[in-house]
Amino acid sequence: MSQLDVAAIRKDFPIFTRTIRDGKKLVYLDSGATSQKPQSVIDAEVDFYSRSNAAAHRGAHQLAEEATEAVEAAREIVANFLGGESDEIVFTKSATESLNLLAYSYTSLITAEDRIVVTEMEHHANLIPWQQLAQRTGATLSWFEVTPEGRLDLSNIDNVITENTKIVSITHQSNVLGTINPLDAIVARAHEVGAVVILDACQSVPHMPINVTELNIDYLAFSGHKAIGPTGVGVLWGRSELLEMLPPFLFGGSMIETVTMTDATWAPAPRKFEAGVPNMAQIVGLGAALNYLSKIGMNNIHLHEIELGSYLLAQLSAIEGLQVVGPVDMQNRGGTISFTFGDIHPHDLGQYLDAQGIAVRTGHHCAWPLTRKLGVAATTRASLYFYNDKDDVDALVSGIIGAKKYFGRE
Amino acid sequence: MELDALYQEVILDHYKHPQHKGLVPTYDAQVHHVNPSCGDETTLNISLDNGSIKSISWDGVGCSISQASVSIMSDLMIGKSVKDAEVILNSFVDLMQSKGLKSGDPQILEDGVSMAGVSKFPARIKCALLGWMAYKDAVLSASSK
Numbered sequence: 266m267s268q269l270d271v272a273a274i275r276k277d278f279p280i281f282t283r284t285i286r287d288g289k290k291l292v293y294l295d296s297g298a299t300s301q302k303p304q305s306v307i308d309a310e311v312d313f314y315s316r317s318n319a320a321a322h323r324g325a326h327q328l329a330e331e332a333t334e335a336v337e338a339a340r341e342i343v344a345n346f347l348g349g350e351s352d353e354i355v356f357t358k359s360a361t362e363s364l365n366l367l368a369y370s371y372t373s374l375i376t377a378e379d380r381i382v383v384t385e386m387e388h389h390a391n392l393i394p395w396q397q398l399a400q401r402t403g404a405t406l407s408w409f410e411v412t413p414e415g416r417l418d419l420s421n422i423d424n425v426i427t428e429n430t431k432i433v434s435i436t437h438q439s440n441v442l443g444t445i446n447p448l449d450a451i452v453a454r455a456h457e458v459g460a461v462v463i464l465d466a467c468q469s470v471p472h473m474p475i476n477v478t479e480l481n482i483d484y485l486a487f488s489g490h491k492a493i494g495p496t497g498v499g500v501l502w503g504r505s506e507l508l509e510m511l512p513p514f515l516f517g518g519s520m521i522e523t524v525t526m527t528d529a530t531w532a533p534a535p536r537k538f539e540a541g542v543p544n545m546a547q548i549v550g551l552g553a554a555l556n557y558l559s560k561i562g563m564n565n566i567h568l569h570e571i572e573l574g575s576y577l578l579a580q581l582s583a584i585e586g587l588q589v590v591g592p593v594d595m596q597n598r599g600g601t602i603s604f605t606f607g608d609i610h611p612h613d614l615g616q617y618l619d620a621q622g623i624a625v626r627t628g629h630h631c632a633w634p635l636t637r638k639l640g641v642a643a644t645t646r647a648s649l650y651f652y653n654d655k656d657d658v659d660a661l662v663s664g665i666i667g668a669k670k671y672f673g674r675e
Numbered sequence: 676m677e678l679d680a681l682y683q684e685v686i687l688d689h690y691k692h693p694q695h696k697g698l699v700p701t702y703d704a705q706v707h708h709v710n711p712s713c714g715d716e717t718t719l720n721i722s723l724d725n726g727s728i729k730s731i732s733w734d735g736v737g738c739s740i741s742q743a744s745v746s747i748m749s750d751l752m753i754g755k756s757v758k759d760a761e762v763i764l765n766s767f768v769d770l771m772q773s774k775g776l777k778s779g780d781p782q783i784l785e786d787g788v789s790m791a792g793v794s795k796f797p798a799r800i801k802c803a804l805l806g807w808m809a810y811k812d813a814v815l816s817a818s819s820k
């Protein structure tokens with residue numbers, strides 16, 4: 266298999282020492298929903314609370330200084346990780362908040378003549394904020410359709426992204442299909458008409474090397490908890506000249522320059538977008554998470570997932586009655602694989618697998634328009650990460666076969 | 676195994692041979708309920724006659740628990756007075772909230788007691804209740820006509 270020493274990596278993740286449902290080994294195949302955490306991330310949070318806890322950016326005492334330094338050091342880590350600048354990194358509580366921040370902040374910049382473009386494979390978090398922005402402003406929401414193979418249909422790109430398009434917000438990797446969307450043509454067309462490109466990178470930043478400058482995008486959002494970081498911290502990256510121009514979304518402490526009884530002015534970005542005392546321990550934990558990922562190497566992680574993903578795809582295609590929903594080869598796809606299995610409902614399959622210690626996700630995966638379009642009420646999803654190995658895949662495959670026997674009994 | 680407590684034969688039977696599935700065209704009320712966390716859906720038609728439940732028919736997609744539960748519910752409720760049906764409904768809801776501590780009264784719930792194991796699986800209680808909540812909604816709307 267790949268370069269990664271998965272056995273050694275798993276030792277860094279305390280959760281793998283526990284068992285599931287009466288002593289079964291944990292087979293965790295739900296990293297698309299949230300990832301497990303290494304001890305170094307847990308320690309970073311504990312250390313912050315144990316040693317440096319104070320309100321960052323406020324107060325003149327040593328602890329406040331240390332807390333500020335810790336938060337700003339994490340900002341630097343995130344910036345380097347994404348290939349951006351420190352003052353282009355806004356800490357939020359989640360990707361959901363990052364995307365809502367953008368959708369709200371753009372309210373005054375969008376008119377009824379404008380168009381906002383998404384795709385049919387968006388997570389609800391990158392669909393509903395834009396639906397709502399369209400409803401607030403009277404703008405038109407349009408979208409790229411998804412082909413039966415689970416790819417974006419870009420054949421009519423010039424009709425989807427028109428001269429009136431101001432925002433194109435798309436997912437980098439589908440959390441349901443595993444499809445990695447090609448960005449070049451979309452970015453080129455969007456910029457040709459003067460639109461900004463927002464990338465929902467929730468399922469790509471944790472899994473592959475990302476460089477915002479090379480991608481030539483304008484904004485990017487991801488969640489710390491899917492990238493082995495803590496819950497409660499997300500990132501919005503934006504090009505500095507855009508963050509400069511964009512009005513703030515949340516108002517309060519720390520985001521101002523001056524305040525009178527009737528008015529206020531804003532601190533420069535990113536502070537303008539970070540009202541209130543930030544989630545400091547989580548931000549520090551995210552810094553530790555990205556350091557851990559960098560140490561493993563994002564390219565190694567990507568290659569490992571491709572290798573394991575193609576093994577999983579091959580195993581799944583050999584099971585009679587199993588239908589992969591999404592691309593059936595590893596061309597431009599990651600290690601997130603959804604499927605249906607005969608007439609066994611995903612919820613029942615998931616329950617059976619759980620009894621074997623195997624954690625998968627079942628349902629519409631917060632992408633209801635997509636599953637509806639593909640004509641499946643629900644799917645079972647296995648999502649791989651760098652701490653998974655062939656044993657995990659083998660356990661899943663024998664679990665699926667076992668489920669057939671179990672539910673097929675008369 | 677815990678799993679066998681969940682997937683009783685009765686449940687799988689109802690799943691494979693659902694009762695009163697297929698919507699009848701005449702009804703006093705029709706409701707459509709979804710389980711937003713998993714996408715399961717049920718449409719339910721109900722007709723009342725003089726304070727009694729004359730007919731229930733339904734259609735939907737969902738897991739074995741949700742489909743079996745609505746099948747069991749229809750079987751139980753048809754022919755009962757709305758008053759008796761309320762007792763059955765309350766008894767079933769109570770069983771679902773029992774966290775595995777109750778086994779259900781077979782006099783009241785009949786096949787419904789096979790659902791007792793569901794109450795140990797918090798994520799599945801909504802599946803089991805989908806059809807029952809649709810019934811509750813439908814009977815209310817039919818009664819207020």
Ligand SMILES: Cc1ncc(COP(=O)(O)O)c(C=O)c1O
Nearest residue numbers: 359360361388390440465467488
């Ligand atoms: C593609 C995608 N976008 C957005 C989100 C929302 O992330 P969060 O719930 O962490 O804000 C998710 C996570 O479920 C996702 O997979």
